[in-house]
Amino acid sequence: MEDPLDDDDFGHIFASSDLVPGWLTRDQARVLHDEARRLGRGSTIVEIGSHQGRSTTVLAAGARAAASTVVAIDPFVTTTRYAGPSVQALLEENLASRGLDDRVRVVADYSRAVRDAWTGPIDLLFVDGKHDMGSCIDDLRWRRHLSPGDRVLVHDAFSSLGVTLALLAAALPSNDLVFLDRTGSLARFEIGRPTTRSRLRMLGQTGWWIRNLVIKVLLRLRLHRAAGLLGHDQPGNDPF
Numbered sequence: 434m435e436d437p438l439d440d441d442d443f444g445h446i447f448a449s450s451d452l453v454p455g456w457l458t459r460d461q462a463r464v465l466h467d468e469a470r471r472l473g474r475g476s477t478i479v480e481i482g483s484h485q486g487r488s489t490t491v492l493a494a495g496a497r498a499a500a501s502t503v504v505a506i507d508p509f510v511t512t513t514r515y516a517g518p519s520v521q522a523l524l525e526e527n528l529a530s531r532g533l534d535d536r537v538r539v540v541a542d543y544s545r546a547v548r549d550a551w552t553g554p555i556d557l558l559f560v561d562g563k564h565d566m567g568s569c570i571d572d573l574r575w576r577r578h579l580s581p582g583d584r585v586l587v588h589d590a591f592s593s594l595g596v597t598l599a600l601l602a603a604a605l606p607s608n609d610l611v612f613l614d615r616t617g618s619l620a621r622f623e624i625g626r627p628t629t630r631s632r633l634r635m636l637g638q639t640g641w642w643i644r645n646l647v648i649k650v651l652l653r654l655r656l657h658r659a660a661g662l663l664g665h666d667q668p669g670n671d672p673f
């Protein structure tokens with residue numbers, strides 16, 4: 434396991450990843466990076482939903498120290514929100530130009546199809562794929578390839594409606610996912626036995642979720658100033 438990076442060194446990594454469009458904040462990038470860096474040598478990280486690689490580059494930078502591999506899964510299909518194959522080319526270019534392509538295996542497919550064919554263990558799971566409840570519940574099933582003490586990171590938790598409902602339906606009552614904490618909308622879980630306390634800690638995040646739902650309504654009504662009063666400081670974006 435590598436020693437943590439100091440903030441200046443991480444600053445260089447984030448300055449580079451920050452050039453890639455996406456939704457990950459600096460503090461969330463730090464969590465991803467440090468979770469990748471703490472893994473043992475030759476570990477396997479599964480990322481569901483890579484887009485242009487904002488999160489992938491951070492995970493890969495953390496993975497480099499321990500010669501680990503990031504499996505970056507994204508179908509790269511055109512939807513109302515995302516462009517198609519051109520995004521895969523951008524992701525690959527973003528990795529290659531940063532010298533990170535040797536740490537990442539890009540898999541252009543749906544997470545479920547990849548999981549159906551997956552056999553070996555993994556060491557870290559990052560879920561940031563399709564945000565509806567069913568897809569997110571399905572993505573959480575990747576955790577059967579993790580071991581006790583391994584981590585699951587979920588982006589847009591307690592912000593996206595679908596992701597939050599998935600967590601309340603599949604993580605809260607589970608017997609193998611312990612809620613640790615949240616950095617903005619990035620929730621951190623550990624594989625292990627949840628306690629009443631950890632379940633209550635997770636339930637306690639719903640206050641922040643309701644605040645985010647109110648902000649989203651205000652943004653749709655173009656009431657940006659009112660959203661600002663609730664502490665929302667990214668006028669063009671939903672809270673993340």
Ligand SMILES: C[S@@+](CC[C@H](N)C(=O)[O-])C[C@H]1O[C@@H](n2cnc3c(N)ncnc32)[C@H](O)[C@@H]1O
Pocket residue numbers: 454455456457481482483484485486487488489506507508509510515542543544545561562563568
């Ligand atoms: C919010 S974006 C990911 C952002 C990325 N993690 C970043 O930091 O920039 C969601 C991505 O999930 C992908 N996606 C949608 N359905 C998916 C699925 N079934 N499996 C894997 N990825 C999926 C989309 O193509 C899109 O690129």
